[in-house]
Amino acid sequence: MKAIQEFTKGIIKENPVFVMALGLCPTLAVSTSVQNAIGMGAAATFVLLCSNIFISLIKNFIPSKVRIPCFILVIASFVTIVDMAMEAYVPPLHKSLGIFIPLIVVNCIILGRAEAFASKNGVFRSMLDGLGMGLGFMLAIIIIASIREILGVGTILDIRILPASYKPMIVAILPPGAFITIGLLMGLLNIFQNKKKSKA
């Protein structure tokens, strides 16, 4: 696979949320506002990038038997770093993301990429893979968050999109809205995939 494809595959073809259904918990929980979506996406991408690079660097020193605990240790360390940094430098974002910052460590995407890719490939490709998957993840949350925020509040990033007379559909920012939005989006994706398949 060409190097650049390692990067782009994570964004559309193998999008971790819509295609591989990984990392659902933070995606749905954090998509109540686009600001939270960007914050979570950035934090997760940072952890994914660092852990991919680091694991790719030390992959030859890790005995296969304890590789999963080692991966978890590395990922947890980066997550703790991000947690502390966010609490110190962006306290309001840290408060809105709350428990989902430490939960980045159990985000299936990060452990999944470490196991499936970083432990078997070189540093440069692992870096591209991490960046691509992370951006794909962030893109997915932003799409869902945009829909939920517009319907539920009428704004995106505190910029009013719908007129003030719009009576917000509050269920969109409540849990049911999250599930229904992602369900409909996945259904939409399937329609496109099926059309593509029938054309081919």
Add this chain to the structure above:
Amino acid sequence: MKDFIRPALVLLVICLISGAILAFIYQQTAPLIAENKLKAEEAARILVMPDAEFFKPVSDSSEVLYYEGYNADSTLVGYIFSCVQYGYSSDVKTIVGLTPELMINAITVVSQAETPGLGANCTREDFTAQFTGKNPDNIYVDKDGGDIQSLTGATITTRAVTNAIRETFQKLRDRL
């Protein structure tokens, strides 16, 4: 046995390295975090009592009960206390500023995780402004016979804010 030593050693080394790095970063960020907390509390106090220049805490043996606000020439400008009560889905914490005559100067909700779009609107100016000038001893939500207008679809959150202020004030009144 050898089969077991190498993996354990690798794990231990990674543990130690990560522990050391994290301890270092913790030392760098902990003072910033503590400072942020204090800044946020100070900002809330200034919000409910803009005339005050500095604040003096009044405590009993274990905790701060309330703050006295003084202006530049050390005249008492008012009192500030915090109160908390569980609302619909979270604790709602409010900071209240009182005039020296013990009427509400202003309030601000500093912490809540109520329903977005409904109870979460308790942080908005157009909700908290109605508390200004009221007697904290006698505030009740309109549904309970008082004159505090409840938020649309969020009577429970409104009640949490109102009752917290009233009950904490009644507890502190003798000390003020």
Add this chain to the structure above:
Amino acid sequence: MDFSTLFLIIIGSIFINNFVIHRFLGLCPYIGVSKNMDSAFGMGMAVIFVMTMASTITWLIYTFFLNKATSIFGLDLTFLRTIAFILSIAVLVQFVEMVIKKAAPELYKALGIYLPLITTNCAVLGVSILNINSFFKIDGTPVSASFIKSIIQGASAGVGFTLVLVLMAGIRERLEYSKVPKSMKGMPISFIIAGCMALAFLGFSGMKF
């Protein structure tokens, strides 16, 4: 012992703040394992056990090693919380896997890869951290009966997870015989169902005792 507080914790974790439908913790197995009721129930039982044990172990680790106010070292090691918790959960799940393999091999086969995946179940780490946030004051001192409350919250969270998982499995079993549009088959329709369930559970919010 204040039984009404414990009751509130139990009802709260199962219905009002259900871990899957309200807190969004534990979604991957919720969508992945809920295809038939037997495996859903087996998974649920395993998760209840792991969550209860995890709550116990993480509380002990936090109180005696990490929390400055109560630790035997007297050092503030709270920044090691994430690492310590996730590692102990990983060890716990490994242990549970070994036990199930010996004691109930059919269940072991049925759960397949989803058993070690309980380690990455957000709900397990989530409830451990939630216990610390709920039952320790800001200065680090535990509230009264914090240990018992943590264990009960862990167990109830697991029960809530199992409840929603089994409900979903029941619905999906019936769904096999319904006409679902082709593009919605599989995950999309499961999410829509989850949305309807979330809507129903929303009715529990604001319950007061």
